Amino acid sequence: MSVSRHNRRPARAFTLLEAMISMTLIGLLTAAVLSSFVFTLRGEQSLANYNTMNGDARELLERFSRDSKCALDVTNATSTSVTMMIPYDTDPTHATSVTYEYNAGDGSVTRETGGVETVLATGVSNTFAFTYLNILNATTTSLAEIKQIQLSLRMVRTVTSAATSQYVISAQYTLRSKPVAH
Secondary structure, three states, rough: OOOOOOOOOOOOOOOOOHHHHHHHHHHHHHHHHHHHHHHHHHHHHHHHHHHHHHHHHHHHHHHHHHHHOOOOOOEEEEOEEEEEEEEEOOOEEEEEEEEEEOOOOOOEEEEEOEEEEEEEEEEEOOOOEEEEEOOOEEEOOOOOOOOOOEEOOOOOOEEOEEEEEEEEEEEEEEEEOOOOOO
């Protein structure tokens, strides 16, 4: 049995319109997948920033807590720096100077003792401040009256030129070993 020439259909190809529509759909699908991928990467970077800021803040607060609780005296107190006298090797007759300082230029908080400076936090914004309180929990500027120190800071990290990660903290510490004047 032979098939006549007239019954055969010619091979069908895509028309220009069909090709344009399919290319547009493929382009839209690719754009959606890529934007989802970029969004996921930004989220992961933001999470990594939070983890870094949390670690930096924890280290800063733990060190400051340890030092302030045993501080025998405060020898310098500004809004961005505090110097305390800390007993050396649990011997209150021998004390060493410990300075915590905020550097607005590079956004870092450092701890300096014995000529050795350690960076405890980076990415700290200009909202950093030490506030000094007396035994009645009132703000004071007198070194002799300081019994509590409040540390407030805001850390910021960026992802693709946008500040997407922020960590704000404020903690108040009592200088247990420091005698106060009334």
